[in-house]
Amino acid sequence: IVGWFKEFDERNLNAFYSDGCLYISNLQDDDADMFDDIVHEIAHSLEEPHGYEIYGDKKLEKEFLAKRMNLKDILWAHGFKAPASFFMNSEYDQEFDEFLHEKVGYDKLALLMQGLFVSPYAATSLKEYFATGFTEFYLDPNHNFLQQVSPVLYTKLFNLQKQKKLDNN
Secondary structure, eight states: OEEOOHHHHHTTOSEEEETTEEEEESOOSSHHHHHHHHHHHHHHHHHTTTHHHHHTTSHHHHHHHHHHHHHHHHHHHTTOOOOHHHHTOOSOOHHHHHIIIIIIIHHHHHHHTTTTSSSGGGGSOHHHHHHHHHHHHHHOSOTHHHHHHOHHHHHHHHHHHHSSOOSOO
16 A cells, blocks of 8 residues: 555654555655565565565574674774664664664664675664565665675575465465
């Protein structure tokens, strides 16, 4: 559904997935921004029916948390200190999200974390790590960057797209 929803203001979003439906803001920078949001939210829609294939063996979480600990070291070295527990939690944490987005800032974070995550938003949580990687996988036909930066995630996405059916079975 394209439109304006209260969640966009409440959670500072321009797209979200909930109860089997994609909600996309009608206020976008351009068509590419809207397409990116749609692909990203499709990734979230696949987490429930394919959660075991994505997360079941814990390999993706292990890769994500190792990157988070590297990020902690990088940020601490540049004077951005947050509790170590933030970096060891794979779930979404609003306080950590605000730390990354508002205190560090995505522009600075992008420079500091080059080659660690595909984007600053990917560091937010394991689910966002998956969704940003999914978006990168499907919007960039050259998978070299994703394969190099997030090899476990790349392998998961490659194997997931090989499945004969990607519906809710």
